[in-house]
Amino acid sequence: MRGREVPSFYLTMSLKDKVENLVAGALEENPSLFLIDLKVHPDNRIEVIIDGDNGITVEDCIAVSRAVEHNLDRDEEDFALQVMSAGVSEGLTHIRQYKKNIGRTLKVKTAEDKIQGELISATDDGITLEWKTREPKPVGKGKVTVTKEASIDYKDIQEAKVMITF
Secondary structure, three states: OOOOOOOOOHHHHOOOHHHHHHHHHHHOOOEEEEEEEEEEEOOOOEEEEEEOOOOOOOOHHHHHHHHHHHOOOOOOOOOOEEEEOOOOOOOOOOOHHHHHOOOOOOEEEEEOOOEEEEEEOOOOOOOEEEEEEEEEEEOOOOOEEEEEEEEEEHHHHHEEOOOOOO
16 A cells, blocks of 8 residues: 555455455446456465456456555565456356346256256346247147247356357
């Protein structure tokens, strides 16, 4: 905390606690951003993964990085810092991520099922997916296209990923 009086409790905090506080402060300045993951490895390599309701820019990552880096003393603890956005290949883990992806195709794995469909709603309790499938006609030969829908509670989701189509 250069240029400011350092509170005494700050000196006794672990590196992870310090980083968590600094990241929280940086995210308060931009409420559309939120923390996905924060890891401090034994070699003091710090990884911060953030996301945003409207996506993430390089400037967002730089702002969070500076908020952390400029308030840690390298003479006290040497560290390496990496701030990045949540990647497409990573699964969704926060309700805010589901809400920002309404209208996109998700692949969701539960204990009983694997479903791929369009995310049509995301509430505080769960999501609703919709997809089309071909099923045998009720009468006669052939198949008919039907629209299916599934509501899934967040607690039942083992993994959810956004599917990218080209």
